[in-house]
Amino acid sequence: MTAKSNASSSSSTRRGRKNDPESVQADILAVATREFSEKGLSGARIDEIAEKTRASKRMIYYYFKDKETLYLHTLEAAYQKVRLQEAELQLNHLAPLEALSRLVRFTFCHHAKNPDFIRLVMIENIHHGRYLAQSKLIQSLNAGVIDALTNVYNRGVEEGCFREGLDPRELHWLISALSFFNVSNQHTFSRIFDWKQAAPENQRKLEDHVTDMVMRYVLPDDTAMANP
Amino acid sequence: MTAKSNASSSSSTRRGRKNDPESVQADILAVATREFSEKGLSGARIDEIAEKTRASKRMIYYYFKDKETLYLHTLEAAYQKVRLQEAELQLNHLAPLEALSRLVRFTFCHHAKNPDFIRLVMIENIHHGRYLAQSKLIQSLNAGVIDALTNVYNRGVEEGCFREGLDPRELHWLISALSFFNVSNQHTFSRIFDWKQAAPENQRKLEDHVTDMVMRYVLPDDTAMANP
DNA sequence: ACAACAATGTACGAAATGGTACGTTCAGTC
DNA sequence: GACTGAACGTACCATTTCGTACATTGTTGT
Incomplete structure (x- = not known):
């Protein structure tokens, strides 16, 4: 889940903050993987991915612009x-x-x-x-x-x-x-x-x-x- | 639930009529096969199947009650x-x-x-x-x-x-x-x-x-x- | 011929779904 | 501490999509 703490540059400066973009992206990707692999591209629902993420639907479109891009x-x-x-x-x-x-x-x-x-x-x-x-x-x-x-x-x-x-x-x-x-x-x-x-x-x-x-x-x- | 039909006996007596249920069903099934195999169950669209059929959407639900049943x-x-x-x-x-x-x-x-x-x-x-x-x-x-x-x-x-x-x-x-x-x-x-x-x-x-x-x-x- | 039922066309409804507008909070900078 | 841009929440819109109500035509048995 949060296993991806940023490798080099930003992790040092961004310690202890509430906003955590990398982990949000990783979380979305993990949930999306489960959903897409389970139901396919057309079968998976963005709303459902959003629900299972700790982020919101807004974030999915923020980091990955499309369903297809995701x-x-x-x-x-x-x-x-x-x-x-x-x-x-x-x-x-x-x-x-x-x-x-x-x-x-x-x-x-x-x-x-x-x-x-x-x-x-x-x-x-x-x-x-x-x-x-x-x-x-x-x-x-x-x-x-x-x-x-x-x-x-x-x-x-x-x-x-x-x-x-x-x-x-x-x-x-x-x-x-x-x-x-x-x-x-x-x-x-x-x-x-x-x-x-x-x-x-x-x-x-x-x-x-x-x-x-x-x-x-x-x-x-x-x-x-x-x-x- | 509608897959029944006495193929040989009725086709001879029903020649030259306007209503042609067997052929309509076969047509729907053929189009559905192409669509489902191309786009999957969730990717295929009933409306698109209907368009490509010589029948109408109504007929799809008449002979095959569901998308899933189809x-x-x-x-x-x-x-x-x-x-x-x-x-x-x-x-x-x-x-x-x-x-x-x-x-x-x-x-x-x-x-x-x-x-x-x-x-x-x-x-x-x-x-x-x-x-x-x-x-x-x-x-x-x-x-x-x-x-x-x-x-x-x-x-x-x-x-x-x-x-x-x-x-x-x-x-x-x-x-x-x-x-x-x-x-x-x-x-x-x-x-x-x-x-x-x-x-x-x-x-x-x-x-x-x-x-x-x-x-x-x-x-x-x-x-x-x-x-x- | 005519009732009864099968087959078909048209239009529509309700929910789901992808995507966005707009506002708010956070974190680093001066 | 005010400012700025990135990160995020909420509510909403436009379309798509499955499915159905209603009306109409064809076909068959008696």
Whole structure:
């Protein structure tokens, strides 16, 4: 909530005052994230966001001029948070096999633990990625992911533990698809096939199987699988 | 509540009349499908659906009492259409390997060709599957998919071309995930990674790779891949 | 033919909703 | 302590949007 006390300049001078713009903005953004991810851009109501904020509706339009602008900021903040977490993964000093399996498990768990982010991306896709396209910020954030994966894959090919000829971007696509679908379609899938997909034991199984799928895809054809 | 209609018997006797309830309903449903899949339940506007229909708004409430009820009928119709197409697949007389790869390619292409359906399912997941849960119809439609896949898988295990111990439901999950994600996240993925995912050549590649992924997952550990 | 009911058009109402006008308080500056 | 601009509260407006009341036309059974 108020976790964002201003980093450098103003925090020292603005101590102990009643007006607290940074915290108000952060609060609005947090509430907006919940509301937009829950109900979508058109489903979310500014009045409801205002009510759940300790600020007033007036403040929403004061800091974020539009409903759409607020949504865009929400989306940007969500991506930023994800990439920050991803950056903490240090894959370079791990063996390729280990690094890849770790990346897969990280992605799977991360998505599972952040349904808000997944839902925002779903919603953004419903809007044809129109808002994401407006954001220079998000574009720049995502280059690193592919770079890291390319590095791991190339090392793996050199060491002979990955097969050649795969596109790292498609590998990322595969990992994303499985981890994303696990969250995005949980409701319909569970209901249709009467399967408690969200149950911890099933989530653990799925995590193992997803890791297995990816590893089997990149392993050379003559390699037998070792069970973890 | 109005979805009843003896399609064949009445259409012959009612030819050339001015009132045409069945066609009006079908028209409304078609327009509603486009609108809901494009803008979501809360984003779609009844007035806009009415304008694009040859009928009037009054008729929408006459045949489908609510916005929500209309949405539910839309969802049901979409699922029905899918399952009808799926039923045309005759996998029983094919060898397991051939049958599975055919099922994967069918699912992938089908989803790619029916973005409206995919988007409706996305939207329904945004709503936590609340409406799908109300529909007895959809629940009953989907049993067959798993049955067919179970049959293929069991035959494959018996013949030794599939490995043992896999859950057909998870296999279906895998196929769905890859085929679904290909459509659902096309916009964000394309924009972020600057990759024309929708381009026919990339779609063909992805279809091959997805098929490859599934086959590699079910193949016994000691089987080498043959390139198609 | 005519009652009875199904199908349709028109106009309108009430609530919700995005957004703003206007006034007030706070905090740093001189 | 007065001044200024940023930060905030309240009340309100204009439109949109779902839904309905009422009137009218078509269709069918007897």
